Amino acid sequence: MTNADVLIIGGGLSGTLLAMQLLRLPGARHIVVFEPRAELGRGEAYSATELGHTLNANAARMSVDPDAPDDLTHWLAAHIAAGGWPEAAAQAVPVAELFPPRALFGRYAQRRLDEALAAAPRSSVEHVRAEVVDLFTHQGGACVEVEGGKRWFAPRAVLATGVFAASRTRRAGAGLATAFAGLDPWDVNAMAQVPANGRVLIVGAGLTMIDALVSLQQAGHRGPIQVFSRHGLLPQPRRQPPPWPDFLAQTLHASPRQLSAELRRQCRLAQAQGVDWQAPLDTVRAHVGRLWSHASEFQRRQFVRHLRPWWESHHHRSPPLGAALLAHLQAAGRLHIEAAALLEATGLPEGVQLLIRRRGEQQPVVVQGCAVINSSGIEYDWRRVDKPLPRQLLARGLVRPGPLALGIDAHASGAVVDAQGSVSQVLFALGPPLRGLWWESTAVTDVAAQAQALARLFS
Ligand SMILES: Cc1cc2nc3c(=O)[nH]c(=O)nc-3n(C[C@H](O)[C@H](O)[C@H](O)COP(=O)(O)OP(=O)(O)OC[C@H]3O[C@@H](n4cnc5c(N)ncnc54)[C@H](O)[C@@H]3O)c2cc1C
Numbered sequence: 001m002t003n004a005d006v007l008i009i010g011g012g013l014s015g016t017l018l019a020m021q022l023l024r025l026p027g028a029r030h031i032v033v034f035e036p037r038a039e040l041g042r043g044e045a046y047s048a049t050e051l052g053h054t055l056n057a058n059a060a061r062m063s064v065d066p067d068a069p070d071d072l073t074h075w076l077a078a079h080i081a082a083g084g085w086p087e088a089a090a091q092a093v094p095v096a097e098l099f100p101p102r103a104l105f106g107r108y109a110q111r112r113l114d115e116a117l118a119a120a121p122r123s124s125v126e127h128v129r130a131e132v133v134d135l136f137t138h139q140g141g142a143c144v145e146v147e148g149g150k151r152w153f154a155p156r157a158v159l160a161t162g163v164f165a166a167s168r169t170r171r172a173g174a175g176l177a178t179a180f181a182g183l184d185p186w187d188v189n190a191m192a193q194v195p196a197n198g199r200v201l202i203v204g205a206g207l208t209m210i211d212a213l214v215s216l217q218q219a220g221h222r223g224p225i226q227v228f229s230r231h232g233l234l235p236q237p238r239r240q241p242p243p244w245p246d247f248l249a250q251t252l253h254a255s256p257r258q259l260s261a262e263l264r265r266q267c268r269l270a271q272a273q274g275v276d277w278q279a280p281l282d283t284v285r286a287h288v289g290r291l292w293s294h295a296s297e298f299q300r301r302q303f304v305r306h307l308r309p310w311w312e313s314h315h316h317r318s319p320p321l322g323a324a325l326l327a328h329l330q331a332a333g334r335l336h337i338e339a340a341a342l343l344e345a346t347g348l349p350e351g352v353q354l355l356i357r358r359r360g361e362q363q364p365v366v367v368q369g370c371a372v373i374n375s376s377g378i379e380y381d382w383r384r385v386d387k388p389l390p391r392q393l394l395a396r397g398l399v400r401p402g403p404l405a406l407g408i409d410a411h412a413s414g415a416v417v418d419a420q421g422s423v424s425q426v427l428f429a430l431g432p433p434l435r436g437l438w439w440e441s442t443a444v445t446d447v448a449a450q451a452q453a454l455a456r457l458f459s
Contacts, residue, residue, distance in 0.1 A: 004032040006458065007144050007157040009132045009389070011035025012043020014431035014447040015160035016109055017064055019125050020116040021455030028122035032152055034132045034144065039106070041113060043162050046106030048186055051087060052214040053102050054319045055444075056207060058240060060096040064109055064448045075108050076100060097240065099319045105444075128152075133388040135427070136396060142426045156458060159399075159408070159416070159429040161389065163442065166379045182345075182352075182374035185212035191219035191371075198223045198370030201354055203342050205229035206312060208375035210322035213335070217325060225335045226367065228356055232339030233313040237323030241279035244270060248287045253294055256303040260310075281314060285440070292439040293412070300404055345372065380406045380435050398427060402436025410437050414454045430454055 006022060008015040011033040019031050019040075033040060037047065055062055063071040073096040080088050080095065088098055100108075117125055130146035135157060137143075142157035183190050185208050194200060200216060202209050205227050216225065227234075247266050254262070266280035292300065303311075318326065329335035339359035346353045351370040358365065382390040382401060393399045397419030399408040408429060409417040416427040430450040434441040441450070 001143070001151045001153050002032075003030075004126070004152055004154040005029035005156075006031045007142060007152055007154045008033045008160055009135070009144065009157065010043070010160035010162055011037065011040040011127060012160065012162045012431075013041060013046060013064075013106075013109055013444065014043075014162060014451060015158070016041040016113050017448055017451035018158060018160060018430060018454060020064070020113045021451045022458065023113075023116035023120040023123050023125070025455060025459045027459075028120075030124050030126070032126045032128055032154070034128045034130060034146060036129055036131050038129070039110065040127055041109040042106040044165065046102045046109065048102040048106075048211075050186070050188060050214060050218055051101045051103075052218060052321055052325075053186065053211050054099040054321055055102055055105055056099070056238060056317065056319045058097050058099050062100075062105065062444050064112055064444065066445075066449050066452050070096070071112075072100075072105075072108060075111065076104075079104070079108075099321070131388070134392045135389065135398065137398065137424070137426050140426070155426065157427055158414075158454065159393075159427070159433055160431055161433060163432045164379045164385045164387070164390075166374070166376050182372040183212075185209070185373050185375045186215060188215045188218045191215050191221060194219065194221060194371045196220055196222050198351070199368070200225050201352065201367060201369035201372045202227045203229075203354070203372065203374050204376035205232070205234055205337060206375065206377055207235055207316055207318060207322075208377065209373075210235060210318050210326060212373045212375050213325055213329065214322055223334070223370075225329065226369065227335065227337045228340045228342060228354070229337070230339065230341055230359070231309040231313075232337055232359065233309050234326065234337055235312075235316060235318040235323075236278075236314050237327075238317035238319055239276055239278055241276035241282065244275065244279035244283050246283050246286075247280065248284060248291075251287070251291070254291070255299055256295075256307050259291070260307055278317075285315070288440045289438040293437065297403065304404060342376075378432070380432070382408060382433075398424075402434070404436055406436035406439075407433040407441070408436070410434055412437070413457055414450060428454060428457075 008018055015033050019033055022029060022031055059073045059076050063069050065071040077095045085104055091098060132144050133147050134145040135142055141153055141155045144152045144157055202212055209227060267277040270277055270280050340356040342354060342356055343364055344355035351368060352372040353366055353368050355364050355366055379385055382394060399416055400419045402409045410429050411423045414428045414430050416424045416429050418424060431447045432442045440446055
């Protein structure tokens, strides 16, 4: 058994920012980060290789340092000046307004980790390239086991396991709807194998679908594209509106119905003054965690059932390049979106067949394409994630499902709550596993703030 001060399970953005924040604390510590990928700091989002797979907000809004909101803008300016990302010049906008490729953002996070490491010569970060398959608490600490059986022990362990793609999970006993993989939305090489003029079917209409359109374009696809999603809503294009008065600052409790009525009123007010409706919407973001954690379970369910699709399509907006491509494909008559539920997916000798039920219709219909891309998003319910660690943690009772079965239950500090309702002194979590606690717990700014707060708790 190897000893460490902190064990971080997952070396995506969350795990990397936590390591960076721990290195910035006074004192010396040995941090072990378990991450099967070759590089820390990338995870699913920032392993992207296409320049067209960009951040969904501009550099001014994507600092990894909550104390330095301009941090990414400064890094990017220096990087561009040194000859990195030469394509940025063609966009002719100030650096703060650029939407960097996600690959570049991953490099930025890595650089900030490297710098924190260089500034803390008595501390160390060890990257163990392995999947953690089990974890148990043991004499005031946590013991982590990787595939092959090797174990590490530390007083604290942190679950930074990130997002589990719905396309890679299988729902035991459920219909085929969630049990097919389709083409990887980010794999341009695989898409280059799709006949250039063939019909491509895409399931899910969020930001991953926008990435899939970029990938198809990059792969030379010129055929029709049919997108299916339950509500038929597309991500709105992101603009950068001016700040709007904080109309929720005094609101402690409000039902989803009251909130949406007030938000619509504010949007109308903005438009009447010639201000973009996105301005009032963006003021809501700062209050989401507070409003969600004060809401009753009934109100949360109401929100998820009735408002979630609108929140997702209006708040999680498309970066300009992706939005322009979507508009172009629609205008050219190549892209059609339909509100429909997927019932079944069947492979054909030369393509795929989907059984769908269009919204408002009783009879399912069959649609065929030469390929399908599953961009139906993220699986937040750990009981449905077919991976050893979530399974073991649930089986041992070390974690329990979070509110509405979104991620895992935890105290506001990030300390995990076990099956008996006890707040752990040893096991913590940050980022997407805390979806049920905060609702929004995935974006760069969310995980950056959580990493800083958790590191301070450990100091
Ligand atoms: C495609 C995509 C695009 C995004 N774009 C944006 C954006 O533009 N702006 C924004 O604000 N946010 C964006 N996000 C949100 C993004 O997920 C977060 O910003 C951030 O990447 C979350 O980091 P994470 O480390 O928690 O999760 P992940 O990136 O999912 O990383 C988790 C890591 O944990 C590892 N892991 C999991 N289980 C184990 C285990 N048992 N043992 C060892 N390692 C394990 C995985 O290999 C993975 O690398 C995007 C997300 C995705 C998926």
